Amino acid sequence: MSTNQSWGGRFAEGPAEAVARYTDSQTFDRALYAQDIRASQAHARMLGRQGVITPQEASALVEGLERVRREIEDGSFVWRSELEDVHMNIEARLTELAGEVGKKLHTGRSRNDQVGLTFRLFVADKLRAWQEGAATLCAVLLDRAAEHRDVILPGCTHLQPAQPVSLAHHLLAYAWMFRRDVERLDDTLARVRVSPLGAAALAGTTYPLDPASVAAEVGFAGIYGNSMDAVSDRDFVLEALFGGSLVMMHLSRLCEEIILWANPAFGFVRLPDAYSTGSSIMPQKKNPDVAELMRGKTGRVYGALLGLLTVMKGLPLAYNRDMQEDKEGFLDADRTVSSSLRIMAGLLEEIAFRPERMREACKLGFLNATELADYLVGKGLPFREAHHITGQAVAAAEKEGKGLEELTLPELQALDPRIDDDVYSVLAYTAAVQRRETPGGTGPHSVSRQLEQLRGWLDLFHTSPNS
DSSP states (O other): OOOOTTTGGGOSSOOOHHHHHHHOOHHHHGGGHHHHHHHHHHHHHHHHHTTSSOHHHHHHHHHHHHHHHHHHHHTOOOOOGGGOSHHHHHHHHHHHHHGGGGGGTTTTOOHHHHHHHHHHHHHHHHHHHHHHHHHHHHHHHHHHHHHTTTOEEEEEETTEEEEEEEHHHHHHHHHHHHHHHHHHHHHHHHHHSEEOTTOTTTTOOSSOOOHHHHHHHTTOSEEOSOHHHHHHOOHHHHHHHHHHHHHHHHHHHHHHHHHHHHSTTTOOEEOOGGGOBOOSSOTTOOBOHHHHHHHHHHHHHHHHHHHHHHHHTTOOSSOOGGGGGHHHHHHHHHHHHHHHHHHHHHHHHHOEEOHHHHHHHTTTTTTTHHHHHHHHHHTTOOHHHHHHHHHHHHHHHHHHTOOGGGSOHHHHHTTOTTOOTTHHHHHOHHHHHHTOOSTTOSSHHHHHHHHHHHHHHHHHHHHSTTO
C-alpha cells in the first residue's frame, strides 16, 4: 500500500491494508470539515500577515479552501481512505486545486495542534446547539406551567405521596434544571474556546506566528499556556461530555415521571399518538417508547464520558494516537443530546395533562397531614407534639378508610380539644398549596415569580452576544 503523503517520506512502504483500515478516522471525523476549513483559513491569513508566506499565497489558500468547502457540501468531494483523516483529505484536495502553494498551508503547525483547534471549534459549536435545545425545552416547560397554575397533584418523596403541589410548580422544577444545564455549558465553553494552534507537535515552532490573532479570528478568547499541554489536553471534551451527561440525566428523570404518569394506575397524562407506540399482540397498549428510549440512551452519553476518561487516564505527555478515540464518542453523544432535547420539547408541547385524575390522587396518602400539624402549632403546641397527634389522626383515619378531611370534628377533638371547625379550611388541598409562598415554594405568587424569573433569564439568553 502507498505511503501517506503527510508522513511517508521516512517509510519504504505504507501500512498493511488491515492497519490502514484500523487507523482510518476520515469515515467519522469528516463531520469536522467546516471547522477544519475555518481554522485553516485563519492560519493561512495569519501566515500571510506574518510574512511566512506572501499575501498572494495566503489568498490562494483561503480561496482554495473555500472551493473545497463547496465541494464537500455539494457532494462532489471524493474522500480517500488512504489519507487517514479529514485534515489530510482537505489538504490533498487543496493542493490539487491550488497547486504547489497548497503544500504551504501546513507551515508552522502540526496535525497535533491542528486537530486540537478543529475539534475545539466543533465542540464549541455543538455546545451552543445544546444550549439552544435546552433553552427551547425550558420555554416549553414555562408555557405548559403557565397553563396549569391551578392544577394540583401529589408531590412525592421516596415516590410516596407527601404534600400537594401545583402542576406548574412541578414542571418548573425541570425548567430550573435545564437552566442550570445552559449555564453549566456556558461555563464549559470558556475553557473550550482556547486555541492550541502554534503549539505545533509539542514544543512550539521557530516560525514567527501570531497564535492570538488566529484565536480571535475563530472567536476564541485565548491561547494555550503550555505547548505540551495544548496538544495533549482533552479536558474540554470531557467537560462537554459531563455537561451532556447531566442534560441526559435531567431528561431521563423527566422521562421516568412521564412513564409513571402515563400508566393508568396514575393516569395523570395522555400520551400523544405521535410520541407513542403499540404492541404487536396486545391491541389496547399505548407504550411510552419514546420516553423509555430516551431514558435508555442516557447510558450512551455516560458511556462516552467514561470511555474517554479511561482513554486519558494513563497517557504520558504529549500527544498520543489513543486520543483519536475522543471523537466517535462525542459525535454519538451529540446526536443523542441534540435529538433528545428536540424530541422532549415536542412531546411536552403535545402531551395532555389530566387535572381531574391528579386532584383525585391527592385524596390518597394523607397529603394534608402536615397542614394539620401546622394548624396545631398555630394553636400553641410544640411541633413535635403536633406531629405526634397528627400521626394518631392519620392512624385513626386509615383505620376507618377515610381522609383526614373526612374525620368528624368530635373525632378530631378526641385527639386534641383545641381543634375547631376552622381546621377543615386548612385541610383543603388547594389551601395547602396556596399557603406555601416562601421563595421557591408551590404557592401561586411564588410560582408567578418563578415564571417571571425564568422568562427574564430566557430573554437575556436569547439576546446575549453568543446566542
